[in-house]
Amino acid sequence: MLVMGGVFATLAIGLWQLTGMIFYLYNFTIIGVSLVLGMGLWPLLPQQHKPWARRLSQLLVGGYMFFGLGMGLIYLLFGVISPENMQIEGFWFWLLGGISAASVMHYLIAKIVGPFIFNRGWCGWSCWTVALLDFLPWKKSAGRVSRRWEHLRYLHFVLGLGLVLILNCFYDYGLPQTLGMVGDLPELTFPVSRYATLWEISELWWFLGGNLAYFGVGILLAWRLRDNRAFCKYFCPVAVFLKLGSRASLVKIGADSEACTDCKVCEKHCPMDIRLTEYIQQGRRVTCSECILCLTCTSVCPQQALQVTFGGDLGTKDLVWRRSDYFPRDRATRPQKKTGPRDRGGRSLL
Ligand code: SF4
Ligand code: SF4
Ligand code: SF4
Structure with missing residues (x-):
């Protein structure tokens, strides 16, 4: 928690002093304080209430990113409105435009380089999509459906990038157009005062449209599969980035195999269906790239055998539970009463 606070304080003051833009001071202070509040509350709360510490952090960081950056409210402090598309398509537009603005910085820190250090902490503590989805009632997963479903996120990733490339290359629709800008990109300076009105900034509509689709698909998948995190497991294109670094992350869940019973x-209780005990039996940390560092496992272990650890190792194959592990696909051998999604104790989730 202290390290996290220190990193964000350094970013806030360092970038402010380096660039002269007070936006950085606001931005990284808000994110840092939100994370420190959530993480500070975690050890203070009794076990059954610990998820609220994580949700607080999700709501504060995710809410700031959504309303402050995506909807442009933070820029009101500077007297202008300039929403920035924080969705992955926004990142591609800014990257192709050659400008390192909030979305590029956000993707680099939280989703591309950051996971090599703090794993998928973004997914556990900050993402605005699951800040909403985590409130749905299907908190315990019955295991993952077939591996083919997981390929959907790669398809989503490629389609999103492809759409931006096609618009950029063939329709001359790039960053200036998404910003509703008049003039050339090299003239872009902050605060952005050359954009007329909120309604002319298609960046805002990209952001709102993208989020509406994410929430819609996320709720539908959660309802259909009785699993709040179904969107993360099968459909989120951002996970493609996050999984790269998380395999090598310095921060991972580690276990005391002597204490484990x-x-x-x-x-x-693991929302991502990770086969924790196999990692423990193999004497390894949880190197699974699906771990979102939510700390649920550490809080429910009756032996306190799990904790957050620092170290160097590399994950290979992800070990996760699938529904077929509990219920054989062959209907002839499937016990009749075990139809429908169930938790690992065999209780129906319907
Ligand atoms: S996988 Fe995607 S939707 Fe899920 S928490 Fe991570 S970034 Fe958010
Ligand atoms: S809850 Fe704790 S004791 Fe039980 S299997 Fe997990 S790590 Fe081991
Ligand atoms: S292994 Fe633990 S920290 Fe990782 S996703 Fe599962 S419950 Fe959360």
């Missing part, structure tokens, strides 16, 4: 309580 193989009760599997941690696995039953």
